[in-house]
Amino acid sequence: MARRHDLVGLTVLALLTVRSAHPYELHRFIIETHKDYITGLPRSLYHAVERLAKDELIVPAKTDREGRRPERTIYEITEEGREELAARLKQLLERPDPDRRTFVAAVSLIGCLPLPDVQRALRGRAATIEGVLAGMDAHRRAMADSGVPAVLMLEVEYEQALHQAELDWIKDLLDRLDKGELDWATRPEM
Numbered sequence: 321m322a323r324r325h326d327l328v329g330l331t332v333l334a335l336l337t338v339r340s341a342h343p344y345e346l347h348r349f350i351i352e353t354h355k356d357y358i359t360g361l362p363r364s365l366y367h368a369v370e371r372l373a374k375d376e377l378i379v380p381a382k383t384d385r386e387g388r389r390p391e392r393t394i395y396e397i398t399e400e401g402r403e404e405l406a407a408r409l410k411q412l413l414e415r416p417d418p419d420r421r422t423f424v425a426a427v428s429l430i431g432c433l434p435l436p437d438v439q440r441a442l443r444g445r446a447a448t449i450e451g452v453l454a455g456m457d458a459h460r461r462a463m464a465d466s467g468v469p470a471v472l473m474l475e476v477e478y479e480q481a482l483h484q485a486e487l488d489w490i491k492d493l494l495d496r497l498d499k500g501e502l503d504w505a506t507r508p509e510m
Contacts, residue, residue, distance in 0.1 A: 325417075327425045328358050328368040333377060333397055333405040334429040340381045342392035343369050355428060357421040369395065377401035409433050413441035416448055416486075423486075435504045439497055442490050449487045456480045 335346050346369075347362045358364065372378040373395065381396040397405070410433065412426035430438055456476055463473055470477075496502055 325419065325422050326368065328364045329372055330408055330425060331355055331358060331429065332368050332372060333401050334432045336378060336395060336397040337432055340394050340396040342384065342394045344392060357425045377404055405432060410437055410441045413438065414444040416445060435497065439494060442494055446487060446490045449483050453480060453483050
């Protein structure tokens with residue numbers, strides 16, 4: 321995908337792994353499942369479908385018409401689309417990004433990946449966050465030792481708390497995955 325965080329395109333690819341659909345069905349499913357990280361609907365969805373089709377990550381499967389309604393093109397994901405989806409999801413799961421919506425999107429679509437890939441990506445993310453936390457802690461200590469008042473470091477403290485909460489959640493999720501507490505074979509129906 322050409323765009324850095326094409327969350328709409330990523331979601332379209334993920335939903336098309338469930339079953340072929342036309343853009344209106346995809347739009348309805350996005351709304352019903354509260355994929356709130358997606359903005360600009362429905363226009364952004366139709367643009368994403370056009371881009372994905374142009375890049376041959378999805379292809380028209382057939383055209384459908386019900387009664388007097390206009391024709392609707394039903395799309396399906398290609399093998400290249402599946403590979404792109406997996407690569408992008410793994411990257412979003414593994415690499416922390418200042419835009420937290422990317423992780424929310426990746427978690428929302430996490431079931432599209434095989435469990436071992438998810439575990440590997442989340443462990444990588446956890447290790448990165450642990451490194452960030454250690455660096456932030458050292459920075460706060462150095463600032464305190466140099467006489468900087470704690471009130472001037474509140475934003476660092478806040479960011480540290482956010483990172484720690486994410487790390488705790490990831491560790492809990494990994495524990496649940498390791499214990500088999502989440503059914504990985506289940507896929508939602510549209």
